[in-house]
Amino acid sequence: MSELVTDDVFNRLPERYQNRARQIAARVAEIDSVLARAQPTAVRDAVLRLRGQLRPQPDIALTEVASEFRLACSDLPEWAISETTNDYLGGRVENHTGQFMPTCAEFARHARWIIRPFIAERASLKNEAARLLQRAEDEARRFRIEMERADPKLKERTAALMRSVRASPAKAHSGQPHQGITDEMREKLDALRKPRPEQPSRLLETRVVKGARSFRSGS
Template identity: 50%
Template sequence: MTDLIAKDAFDRLPEQYRKRAREIAARVRDIDAVLKPCEPAKIGEAVVRMFRQFRDQPGVDHADMAAEYRTACFDLPEWAVSEAANDFLAGRVENHTGQFMPTCAEFARRARHILTPILAERSALRVEAGKLVERAEDDRRRHLIELERHDPNVRDRVAALAESAAAGGLKRGALTHTGLSAEKQSRLDALKRPRSFESKITTTRIGKGEARNAR
């Protein structure tokens, strides 16, 4: 438990979050148990199974091959090694022709691919455990806010603040319109009158030439 949540943090959690923390810890223990590395002999058994069905890789020494398999798979659980061998024997591995023995790297890669879902689950559980304290604190804050909202004194104080803010704001119609003097109004009206359009073409050189030709 302490590797997921510190003891002092766990003690401060509400019971519902303590329960979830215990569930996470139990599941992580189960996952760690099934990820226990296998014995070297089990790796050898998987290699022998494949060796009986596939051809030898050209120029490979059997003793060296066995040693490299043990090195590549030393941290893998027995069931993942067995499943990887089953996948190669059943032709479920892409890019493998099904003729030659897989290399130790190919075999270990397949076994680790099989572990991907369970490793992802363990990682997600650890992340969730790390956020339990934060979630509990958020719930506590929301609870306090909800209590304040239902407190009559708080409601009265909020209403008083709203009324005070409204009273201090600008009221509609408070500003009076002084209007314009007659002189200013007439000047504005003059600007609004449409001006007559006078063409300037007749004053240009081309326009004057056309006028002479017309005569």
């Protein structure tokens, strides 16, 4: 249990979620038992069965095949190794001609495809266990909100607040009103402005005008 849900988290869970945590722990233990690693003898027996019915891969010694199969299948359960052997011998493996022994990688890949549903279920259960406390807190929060919304006093206060908002007149704008400039003030401001000297036109200095002059003088 401690691997999935720590003791402090478990003690904070409601009883219903504690029961679910126990169910998850029991199912994960079952899956771990199903996925227990096989003994090396199981891999050896599978290789001998394949060798008895299928031709070996060219230029590969049987002793090397057995060694590589043990390494590739070291983390696989015995029943998956047996089922994979049956699938190859029974012609139930896609893209296998049924003539040559599969390579160790092909064999291990098919075995992992067989156990993939158990691995996926185990990962899903672990993820659920990690989120049990969050689910419980979210549920409690939703329950409190529903209870508050169902409270007649809250409904009355909300209705009274809405009535007061609709009945109150619109507030006047509290900002300072715009004050226009009088003619007398405008004259004073104009008197304070310094007169700017008239700037001579630079149009005659542009390249367009100079070019036109050169064209006329040349013509």
